[in-house]
Amino acid sequence: MTAIVHLVRHGEVVNPHQLLYGRLPGFPLSSLGRRHAEEFSSEFCERPIAEVISSPLERAQETGGILAKLLGVQLRTDTRLVESWARFEGRKFKYRPYFRPAEWRYYLNPWKPTWGEPFFDIAERMAAAVLDARPAGGQGEVICVSHAATIYTVRRYFEGRRIQHLSSARIVDYLSATSICFEGDVVTDVSYREFPKRHSSDGRSLARNFHAAPVGRRC
Helix, strand or coil, X not given: CXXXXXXXXXXXXXCCCCECCCCCCCCCECHHHHHHHHHHHHHHCCCCEEEEEXXXXXXXXXXXXXXXXHHCCEEEECHHHCXXXXXXCCXXXXXXXXXXXXXXXXXXXXXXCCCECCHHHHXXXXXXXXXXXXXXXXXXXXXEEECHHHHHHHHHHHHCCCCCCCHHHCCCCCCCEEEEEEECCEEEEEEEEECCCCECCCCCECCCCCEEEECCCCC
């Protein structure tokens, strides 16, 4: 009896000013992100997907809606899948806090971290969401649409690794799948897969070289 929860990151977002958008409203999928979500759904057409569960944020809801529609399943929302919060939402990616001494206190402990939601809190809520997402009866598959920081943190949790990490170390591409396999209540495997996109930002066709990269260990 195997149950699999696929943690999928949302598609590309409209963000012309290169902001750290976090939980801010007004950041929908780009036209390319919607196209990629449609292409990505084909990777699950032959799998027993029972439902799609999404973060409440707009970009995740759009991604989840596209997947649910094309896979012929229901979409529901779980607030525990929401993006982690941070104090610097709305700032540009190139924001340099070391020029602002009043904000140095937010960087005292990067392993908590002191600038946003603690890693422990992220792992706790995400793990609970994943466990609750498993299909009834302990068999079948579901898709949970979430965000880079949340997916990578809970991935490390289920792998039995230290959940604290640097954001630069995250490997969570748009519309990638981090899959958690369960036999009953036991995690038997954690894997990460990227699905190369068929089109680039300028509309050019891209090669469809499938890449699968298992990570972590069997628990």
